[in-house]
Amino acid sequence: MVRFWEGSGRQSVIRYAKPTTVDEALALLGEDRWRILAGGTDFYPAQGAKPFRDNILDINGLAALRGVEETDEYWRIGARTTWTDVVRHPLPAAFDALKAAAREVGSVQIQNVASVAGNLCNASPAADGVPALLTLDADVELRSAKAVRHLPLGDFILGNRRTALQPGEMVTAIRVPRRSATGASAFVKLGARRYLVISIAMAAARLVVEDGVIADAAIAVGSCSAVARRLAGVEAALRDQPVAAALADAVLAAPIDELSPIADVRGSAEYRQDAAREIVVRAVRAAAGLGEGKVAA
């Protein structure tokens, strides 16, 4: 059932709707322009003290969109799944980086309501969840009343605060292919204080090790480009390397040309470039089981 409130102000009408099924939500999205309200942790700060002037589609009634499920081909993270849900759900070791990132999203208070999908839709260069999801080859499920489509995460986030979301669409799930949910992973966040901190840089690493040799490597860095990026050169340099202290050297020698860090209040561009490589080393070492867990402040 759609619960519906419509205000009739003098100039125009603001609609509010809190549907309880995805189909109802999609039907509404098809008939009007809406701002979607999910966890609220980006919605309210963006609103500040300004009055509401947009139609608001509150998706917090969509029970079907919350939770993690396993299908034959995918791990499927419903769009309303919170970071706390991710932390608490039993998942393969490949998701350890995502779980570690989940614990660094804002604070416990934020993690309890903020959704994984919201982190993607907000499209901040410093979105904590993106590097780990990139290393998991995640894709984004977009639905409208008319169609369903899936975009690789790297094609969904287009730039700083820009996504491929079309009018009438909403994100309904993030999918991780089972073939990518293998190996072990780690996440390193670099910030200027311990909690509640926007990353200066962050790195996620997922390694598949077979017989002591790296069979596959997925490495991503966030906060050092408009959108978090996979590091193909580092991944290539790590493949077929034995798990040993020399992994660090492989990372240090690998080409990294995906990053284009900016200078801001959190650090200079040069610093980000340097630090990114260093935290990739540490994420790789941690994923390889070579010690060094969380290192940065």
Added chain:
Amino acid sequence: MSMERSEIAFEINGATVSVSVPPVRRLSQVLRDELRLTGTKVGCDAGDCGACTVLVDGNPVCACLVPAASVTGASVTTVEGLGNGRLSALQASFLEHGAAQCGICTPGLLVAATALLERNPTPSETETQDALGGVLCRCTGYRKIVDAVMQASRHMNGVDLRLPQVGRAVGASPIRLDGVPKVTGGEKFGGDSFPADALSVLVVRSPHYHAGFSLGDLEAWTEAHPGIAGVFTAADIPGKNCFGVIGPFADQPALAEGFVRLRGEAVALVAGEREAILDLDLTDFPITWTELPHVLQPREAKAEGAALIHSHRPANLLTSGYVERGDPEGALAGAAVTASGSIETSFVEHAYIEPEAGYAYMDGDTLVVVACTQAPYMDRDDTAKVLGLSVDKVRIVPTATGGGFGSKLDVSLQPLIGLVAMKTGRPAALAYTRNESMMSTTKRHPAEMKATIGTDAEGRVSGMIFEGDFNTGAYASWGPTVANRVPVHASGPYATPNYRATGYAIHTNGPIAGAFRGFGVPQATIMQETLYDELAGKLGIDRLDFRLKNCLRDGCETVTGQRLESGVGIGECLEQLQPHWARALAEAAAFNAIHGASKRGVGVASCWYGCGNTSLPNPSTIKVGISASGEVILHQGAVDIGQGSNTVISQICADALGLPLDKFRLKSADTAITPDAGKTSASRQTFVTGKAAEKAGRALREKVLRFANVSGEAMIALEGSSLSIREGDAARRIDLSELKADADGLVFVAEETYDPPTLPLDAKGQGKPYAVYGYGAQIAELEVDLKLGTVKLLKIIAAHDVGKAINPVLVEGQIEGGIAQGIGMALMEEYIPGRTENLHDYLIPTIGDVPPVEHILVEVPDPEGPFGAKGLGEHVLIPTAPAILNAIRHATGVLVTKVPATPSRILAAIREKEARR
């Protein structure tokens, strides 16, 4: 253009309620405005501070980010629901540990910790920090909060108030007398008691650093917006549209007249019904801006030909301060060793968790302003001046103040809400948003300093020359005080026979820089203490020994020529640190011998700080009486902004009077009922108001003894409504209810004033600027990650000479809180106008950023202070940042010359050093 309301039913603290609100209204607003549960605080409205933490179905969330619709059918727990008729073990533990200071963040911490303790009654330190990492506290330094949570399970049997026996109050640590409401949510801060019928006020502010503006048709705009009661501009101000904390320098309009000098400057007020204001979009407000060129850096502002920000202040120089003694050039020329350097610091935001808030109303022809503040009488005088009222027609009623640290000394919203109340005849209420609080209120001055210090061959400091530009922003505020205090203190607590120091306060179009814990001295101390390390290195003397060799001792003269006869405790502070220093150096060396990627370092720095105004009158008055019903009524005018003056002043008065603390009832610093105890600043309340309280207590005792015709040896006691007096075997009883009571219901009353004896400074800054100084020294132990430039603090050891610790637990709280602010200044805090006007881009330390603090209370009594006490509120912050920078240099070999020493700056300094090799 609003959204229709909805009936939303949920459970709040066990009771079912239903509210009618727009479904996307923030839960924090629903709790506070609809249910009047004001224990849930709003500090940022963005999830950055955690003050609004509540439990929804047992899980902590920020109520400011939860739409009302989301709690339909849910169970919500707020701080008011934690106690169940009595204090919870956690609330009791908070009180007993002194974990609540101002109390504004306390509800959020208690709620978040309650969720933790539900599933883990005995959490580890890390588990506690992880659970509370989302709640910011600016007062306590977090250590007592961590202890209180970890040990909560031991406090199941209610709270021990630790009330001392008669005559033993000074030196005891009763829990704060105003503590209980801070843990129950009952405390009323600036935004917690708005009348239901109050008009809401919005402030229209400049988005530009420097701009002209013209206002359009305000009447038509008002007409077009139903529910708006009026728009008020500078043209409506009945008095002198010019305020400022230092009369001769007053230069700030309450509402700008035709042009603005800084981003965030107020230009107009919009008052209206609460719901109308909530739904008001100011984007169509009829104002036209014409941007003008602006300057943000002192070096631009003082350059020849720079446009003047105030036409009567050439070269944009607000004022300068100067101290000269001996022959500094000669001394440096003849020095065996010299060290020179420069240091740059940043704007620092006070970041109290309570944004400015209050309401005003007319009581007959008297304007009453109920708001958070540090200085009620100064608020009264400035508000009266702006609004054209005589001072007796303005009454300031301070609420509890959720942190101040210097910024709430200046008026902010008082004249604004006062104007609306006067013009409309209706109560007018305003709570600043975090953004407007950060944009429009004062900051710590950024400093650009350079200095040279020289010693003889034995390592005795022979001379020092210091010069500093302090960016004072667009208006004067406390800029003159900073310019004056810095030259007096820039030597540090060290004998410096030849000395010249100059401080310049320079206007820019930046944020107004005013008072912030230390008035420029923390910045200057970074300059001096980092050079001391360099000198010790050049001399080959241990850095602590070098300081001991040069520190002031009884009988020394300061750089202002003031002879300190006794009470100089810096030597003892440094001596107390010696075993810790040796241990820390040995541990760092052992660590560094086996680690390459990260290095440990140890640093030390000292402080001294004069308590009270610099060479200016600075009186406090205390009134205390005994009521007919047998209570001691203390008119405690020293505003408690969390530091503990309600408790400390009462302790002093209790022992002077000879009656127990539990008989004391406090009257607030309401200007209609309580004499002026001066502002809460300059580390003056324990000393100056404490001395007045001591005098008043003794005077009251004298009156009672004289009435009973007994000697000073007599013991007095209150038993019900009678006063018993014993001297030797003789005893008598006075029935207080039979005595004639005055208009206040008091049968005995005394009022005493104390003004510290100071002398003016002459043209060379020579004189006796302060009657009392406090001293301290701190060691910082830390580890630097050489590849990332990150700093992990391991421990701070703080030795502070407080003369006499009136309340040792409160002293520890001040030390830990000051250190936390020093850590922020050293490592992360940098306010950039237009860029960091919120609490996620502007970083202050979280619960994970303050390491264990070991405090050493040194008590070298001061002959002037009450019971020997000295001030300490600002002292505790001063050594922290230089100790940290010195420790970073010890670890890495590089001095970071701009604070904050962010990872980026530290790594850049390390790389630069590597490149020089």
